[in-house]
Amino acid sequence: MKRRTNTLAQPNRKGLRGSFRLKFLAVVLSGILVAMIGCGYWVLNTASGFQWLLSTTARISNGMLIIEDIDGTFSDMQIGKLHYQDEALQLAIHQFKLDWSPGRLFAGELLVRTIDVQRIEVYTRPSPDEDTEKTVLPDDLSLPVDISIQSVSVEEIQLYSLEDDQPAQQPDFSITGLSLRLDSDSQRYHLSHLSLNNSELGALSVSGHILTAHPFKLKSDIRLDNVANWGVTQAVLSGSLELLDIKLIHQKAPMRAVAVIRLDPFAQSAADQLKSLHASVTELNPADLFPDDPDIPKANLALQAVVKHNGIDRLVGRLALQNSATAPLDQKGLPLSGLSASILFTEEIFKLGNLRILFSDQGLISGNMAWYFGQSTGQAELKVSNLNPAAIDTQLQPAKIGGMVQFTGDTDTQHITIHLSDQALKLDASAVHATNRIALEQLDLRHGQSRLTGKGELNLGDDDTENNAQTFQFTGQLKQFNIADFVQGAESNLNTRLDITGTLSPELSAVLDYQFEKSHLNHQPVTGKGQITYEAPLLLDSKADFQIGSNRVGIHGKFGRPGDTLALRITAPTLAQAGFGLSGSLEAQVDLRGTADAPTFDFTIDSQALVLTEGLSVDNLSAEGHLHPKTLALMLKADELRSDGETQLKQLDLKLIGEKSAHTLQTRVHVNDEITAVLHADGGLIGLDKPDASPVWQGRLTELSVTGQVPVALQAPAPLTLSSERVDFRDARMSIAGGLASINRILWSQQQWQSDGFFSGVKIHSDSDLIPGEELLHLGGKWHFEAPASLSRLTGDIEITREKGDWYLPGELPQAVELQTLELKASARNGALAAQFDLNSTLIGEINAQLKLPALQAENGELLPPSTRLDGELNLAVPDLSWLDQLTDSALQAGGAVKLQTRIAGTLEKPVLQGDIRGEQLMVALLDIGLNLHEGELKARFDESALHIEQLS
Incomplete structure (x- = not known):
């Protein structure tokens, strides 16, 4: 039988195998996908996965990224420290917290709930100058996702410069208290608020929005608040990025500045970017802008500037300035009375035409x-x-x-x-500044026969070559030179030659060579010649003599190297011969030996009826002392120290003796007939062997006593540390006015200062012996203040309260006011000061006052300058004014009730009161002049500095 072959079986088996492969591949891919999803879930939603992600990222960064103290998950993370570093940038973020929703990104939204950072440190290296491409207006500002940042908070941001691969020690710029909220969609960005603080610039707050579609219409409000230093600046931005309108208003009473500016920010030429400018400033005083610099002159300036387009790339305008308070420079004023000029600005030229400066x-x-x-x-x-x-x-x-x-x-x-x-004066001068060189080619100042000539040169060196020494030289000559021809001073006829040569770098050095011939000053003969050589850090070589009349000065010898000796001798029996407001006599001998690191010297000074400039004088002054390798000594006595004719100290005695490391100081200051202060201390100097650091005196205050109405006495020795960089006094217990005061600490340094302590049982005297001591008003209180080197960040509290006793009105028979409450409280928070005073007395009535100062700022040594702003209120209720009779020597009789309520504003210099005052059953009788008012009624109101009486009957 013939065998049949199933031709359909083969393809079926192949199909089964292919189907199996597909299923197997699907299973594998599904497994991989599930694994990826699982890994993603593990990474994004578990703490261990999140830690693995950041740790792996840090490892593959090759040391550029370091992450420490990781906690939380990908959506709610906490990082102790994140540090990033490359060639141009170092970034450190401390205590970073982020709460956001990564899953919302799939819905097209970036949702950040909170970002909290304790501190951010940014170190940057200066970038090389590069040609920047011209900026062009963007086509669109929209982002592929919507943004919702609900809260960003950064406590501190510090910006540093990287120099020589080492971070700077102090930040170039710092920001505190940054807070932000931002939202955006496809149509606009909306900044709900941005706020931050800077210790120098003040508090900045910003809000606004901008559309994302061309031409990018926008609106923004900006405020910079720095009342203490610069005032308040407000800016409103409107228009679009194609044509931006800016209105600026700056105020620091009484100064006000307004500027209205129209810009095309993306125009290709600088002249075309500014479309128009209208600016005005009124009541500008330069001294108010720089209160810590006493050399800034005072003025009252008004400024106006108008600039607008006049053709393509062409700006024209006018500038005008007026000063309504002109004064000479030596009177702390500005002699400029006005300035005006036309302005032309194009791509080719900037010109001030028709310039007129009026004095x-x-x-x-x-x-x-x-x-x-x-x-x-x-x-x-x-x-x-x-x-x-x-x-x-x-x-x-x-x-x-x-x-x-x-x-x-x-x-x-x-x-x-x-x-x-x-007619008589002539000045010819010329100077040139070329590459690495400034040359004074000619200086010729003449007035009749009086003449000063000179020339000189300063070579600035070349940083690109090894020879970068900065050398200088000047040669001058005086011929029959009369100082009084040019300045208010003594008549003179000076003939001298003067040569100065030296280097500014790499080390400072100078040689002064002079010689006087046939010269007179203040009708006294002037002679002298010499050469003085100086080399850094402190090497001196001198052969110098100078004499005016009978007054002689000589400096001879060397100082700076072992074995050197330099002698200074001053013999001035008649200082008035020199003029310049000097008078009296002065004898001084100073012998200086050794080196700058280990100097030794002996000195004696003796003067009689010494008068110096600016009204400073002392009747008798004698001093002698020495500083030797191990020992030191100083004895100083002064009588009748006066300033501007007023006696400041009647007598001063100071004695210092011992070794550098252990010595005693005794001081007695007789201020006037009532006040005498005595101070004793023992201690020693440390750090003398450290040339790079200031020496420090460390010891104890062993005695401190002050006589007078408020007597003070130290009860036990207290530790004291003094240096140019630090003062530290602590644990001092004192008796003061019959009570006790404890100073826990007084600390001052360049970085911070603080003080705290308490007092109790301090008696307030009323200059009457009829009041028993226990019935006098006893005050107690405490204080604690601290600030990190600036009053703008002062924080603390002070409290003074009545403990017992009463206050007595003065008079032959002192009368108690029957105090029930007497309390003063003051607090400071970040420089702002708030104070409250409460008094309740059966005799006087009730007084309540509150006062706020926006910020403390020392100006020219004043803790509370006249421009300090006031904000407060005063309430007073007096049931009977009869107690006023005790306060006057005249035959005054007063009575009736008074109530006062008022707001306090303005400044310390010009306070402003707004409120009202009411009086009932008023009585005022001055029998000496025949004034007798009874049953009076008063209704009045305060309006700024004026009192408006509405009813007086």
């Missing part, structure tokens, strides 16, 4: 100034007319100076020439 007393400087961008050249030609030097500084002699001042130059070389004169 008080009709002085005028006029001309034109221009800078050409294409050629990088500039020129200025200024005409001086009728300029009176005495109007600029009253110490200068009056004159009417005219002439020309010309400037020409480019980026490499600048040249200035001056030709000024009046």
Whole structure:
């Protein structure tokens, strides 16, 4: 039988095998997918998976990324420290917390609930200058996902510069208290708020929105608040990125500045970016802007500037300034009375035309100034007319100076020439600044026969070569030079030659060579010649003599090397011969030996009726002492120390003796007939062998006593540390006015200062012996203040309260006011001060006051400058005014009830009161002048600085 073959079986078996492979592949892929999903779930939703992800990322970063203290999950993470580093950047983030929803990304939304950071440190290296491409307006600002950042909080951000591969010790810029909320969708970005603080700039707050579609319309409000230093700045941005309008308002009473600016931010030329500018400033006082610099002059300036487009790439405008409070420089004023100029700005030129600078007393400087961008050249030609030097500084002699001042130059070389004169005075000078060189080519100042000539040069060195030494030299000569021809001073006829040479770097050095011939000053002969050589850090070589009349000064010898000796001798029996407001006699001998690291010296000083400049005088002054390798000594006595004619100290005795490491200090200061202070201390200097650090005096205050109405006495020795960088006084117990005061600590350093302590049983005297001591008012209190080197961050509290006793009105028979409450409380938080005062007396009535100061800031040594803003209220209720009779010597009789309620605003210099005062059953009788009012009624109100009486009957 023929065998049949099943031709259909083969393909079926192959199909089964193929189907099996597909199923197997599907199973494998499904397994992989499940594994990936599982791994993804493990990574994204478990703490162990999240830690593995970040640890793996850090390992493969080759040390660029370091992550420490990982906790939480991918959606709710906490990182103790994250550190990133590359060639140009170092970034450290401390205590980072992120709560967000990764799953919302699939729905097209980035949702961040919170970002919290304790501190961010950013170290950057200066980037090389690079040519940047011109920016262009984008086509669209939308993102592929919507954004919702509900809360961002960063406690502190510090920005540092990387120099020589070492991080800077102090941050270049720091931010505290950063807070942010941001939302966006396909149509707009909305910044609900952005706030941050900087200790110097103040508190910044920003809000606004911008549309994502062209032309990107926007609106934003910005406020920078720094009341203590700079005032308050507000800015409103509107318009679009094609045409942006900015309105700025800055206020620091009484100064106010307003600027309205229109910009095209993406215009290709700088001249075309600014479309218009209108700016005005009123009541600007430069001294208010820099309160810590006493050399800044005072003025009352008003400024106006208008700039607008006049054709393509062409800006024209006008600048005007007026000063309504002109004063000479030596009177802390500004002699400038006005300035005006036309403005032209294009791509090729910036020009101030028709420039007029007006001074008080009709002085005028006029001309034109221009800078050409294409050629990088500039020129200025200024005409001086009728300029009176005495109007600029009253110490200068009056004159009417005219002439020309010309400037020409480019980026490499600048040249200035001056030709000024009046009938007798003439000044010719020229100087040039070229590459690495400044040369005074000519200086010729003449007034009749009086003449000063000179020339000099300063070589700035070359940083690109090994020879980068900065050398200088000046040669000058005086011929029949009369100081009184130029400044208010003594008549003179000086003939001298002066040569100065030296280097500024790499080490400072200088040689002074002078010689006087046939000279007179203040009608006294002047002689002297010498050479003084100085080399850093402190090497001296001197052969110098100088004599005016019978007053002689000599400096001879060397100092700075072992075995050197330098002697200073002053013999001045008649200082008045020298002029300059000096008088009296002075004898001084100083012998200086050794080196700067280990100096030794002996000195004696003796003077009689010594009068110095600015009204400072002392009747008798004697001092002698020495500083030797191991021992030191000082004895100082002074009688009748006066300032501006007023006696400041009647007598001062100071004695210091012992070794450097262990010595005693005894001081007795007789201030006046009532007050005498005695201070004793023992201790020693440490750190003298460390040239890079300031020496520190460390010891104990063993005695401190003060006599007077408030007597003070130290009860036990208290530790004391003094240096130029730190003062630390602690654990001091004192008796004060019959009570006890405890100073736990007084600390001052460049980084911080603090003070805390308490007092109790302090008696307030009323200058009457009729009141028993236990019935006097006893006060107690406590205090604690601290600040990190700046009053703007002062924090603390002080409290003063009545413990017992009463206050007595003065008089032959003192009357108690029957105090029930007397309390003063003050607190400071981040520099802002708040105070409250409460008094309740059966006789006087009730007084309640609250006062707030927005910020404390020392200005020119004043803790509370006159411009300090006030915010408070005062309430007073007096049931009977009869107690006023006790306060006057006249035959006054008063009575009736008074109530006062008022708000307090303005400044310490100009307080503003707003409120009302009411009086009932008032009685005022002054029998001496026949005034007798009874049953009076008073209704009045305060309106700023005025009192408006509505009813008085």
